[in-house]
Amino acid sequence: MxxxxxxxxxxxxxxxxxxxxxxxxxxxxxxxxxxxxxxxxxxxxxxxxxxxxxxxYDDLETEVDGATQKKVNEDLNAINCRALEGGYMNTQATTYVRRxxxxxxxxxxxxxxxSEPRFHNNLYMATNYAKSKGLSVQEPGKNNIGLMPYQYEYDxxxxxxxxxxxxxxxxxxxxxxxxxxxxxxxxxxxxxxxxxxxxxxxxxxxxxxxxxxxxxxxxxxxxxxxxxxxxxxxxxxxxxxxxxxxxxxxxxxxxxxxxxxxxxxxxxxxxxxxxxxxxxxxxxxxxxxxxxxx
Structure with a gap:
């Protein structure tokens, strides 16, 4: 076979x-x-x-030409560059495409x-910053101490x-x-x-x-x-x-x-x-x- x-x-x-x-x-x-x-x-x-x-991706080289893209040329291609095995489209000068x-x-x-949401905040860092500036963490609206609660779904x-x-x-x-x-x-x-x-x-x-x-x-x-x-x-x-x-x-x-x-x-x-x-x-x-x- x-x-x-x-x-x-x-x-x-x-x-x-x-x-x-x-x-x-x-x-x-x-x-x-x-x-x-x-x-x-x-x-x-x-x-x-x-x-x-x-x-x-250890040998990946990138360049910016309007868009960020993988660098490809006659000296750098899928033959000698493992990063390009994953496919590429390069529009620098000549357009090259490989799946x-x-x-x-x-x-x-x-x-x-x-849904299993998780709730967090950066209270410790905000408290540390407030303390260094002589501010109060109890008044985050009044003092710009960067206190930020946030949440995310977990799966x-x-x-x-x-x-x-x-x-x-x-x-x-x-x-x-x-x-x-x-x-x-x-x-x-x-x-x-x-x-x-x-x-x-x-x-x-x-x-x-x-x-x-x-x-x-x-x-x-x-x-x-x-x-x-x-x-x-x-x-x-x-x-x-x-x-x-x-x-x-x-x-x-x-x-x-x-x-x-x-x-x-x-x-x-x-x-x-x-x-x-x-x-x-x-x-x-x-x-x-x-x-x-x-």
Whole structure:
């Protein structure tokens, strides 16, 4: 079977990112589906986090030409710059456009959203400032001491997202001649896998562990989110369907992190015979090496 892509669908316990705010109120991003509202982490936010933690953005160069954009030229392109694997459009002089080598879906919560606002203030800093100026924190309206109460919605829940990497596109740039060597291609994909396996997010100053608690996928002949429609969670239980099992049996892996975040772990182990998350990602890294290096 001619493998062309690496596809994964992941269940992770992660926070949502934030969208528009109104005054001193910040709200999480949401999506409407199945006649209900669900919290989410947008694909843009998720992709940016993966790009940063994979190290793909370490060699990023930007420039401003009307808009801030990634720097691209004959000497700096996706062949020798990992940051440009995520796609670019550069309008400096000649316009160059290249699509991304990998695609991420929104990470959408498995349960509908219930508002959980959190209330805060900067009382300590305002008090410190007032004290240094000989002012009173008891009269914030009269004294400009910078006292500011604020609130934000909080959400950390099981979310599902998919990622698919185009293995044939890695290290190539159709706008310029040449391509990266096989070892560099393998290293780029492995860096993405490392980031997904150990993903963490910083949200409102808090560190959020967004590692997979369940993952399914592998190398595929189809460049699509192969498991997107068969991985579903209801009431913290993974739905184990015949279609999910049939898809896994076509040369793919399932991985489970034992921590009781999914309430039917015993059923998952009995029906799917999953690897540990570490074992699964080790196998994926090995298959990527074999794909590029033989």
């Amino acid at each position: 001619n493998k062309k892509a690496l596809t994964l669908t992941v269940v992770a316990n992660m926070t949502s990112n934030y969208s528009e705010g109104l005054g001193n109120v910040a709200s999480v991003q949401k999506v409407f589906k199945n006649r209900r509202i669900y919290s989410m982490r947008s694909r843009e936010s998720l992709k940016n986090a993966i790009m940063i933690q994979s190290g793909w 991304s080598s990998f695609y991420v879906t929104d990470a959408i919560s498995t349960e509908h959203f219930i 950390k829940s099981l979310k599902i997202y998919s990622i698919t990497i185009d293995l044939e596109m890695i290290g190539k740039d159709e706008n310029f001649e040449g391509e990266a060597d096989a070892k560099e291609k393998a290293d780029r994909v492995i860096c993405l896998l490392d980031a997904i396996e150990n993903l963490s997010l910083v949200v409102k100053g808090n560190l959020d562990n967004a590692e997979p608690i369940f993952a399914v996928g592998g190398l595929s002949p189809r460049k699509t989110h192969y498991f997107e429609n068969v991985v579903n969670v209801e009431e913290a239980k993974l739905i184990i369907s015949s279609d999910l099992k049939n898809k896994i049996d076509r040369g793919f892996y399932a991985g489970l992190l034992q921590g009781n975040l999914l309430e039917n772990e015993e059923e998952i182990e009995e029906e799917l015979h999953p690897l540990t998350i570490t074992e699964m990602f080790d196998k994926l890294r090995q298959e990527v090496k074999e794909y590029y290096l033989g």
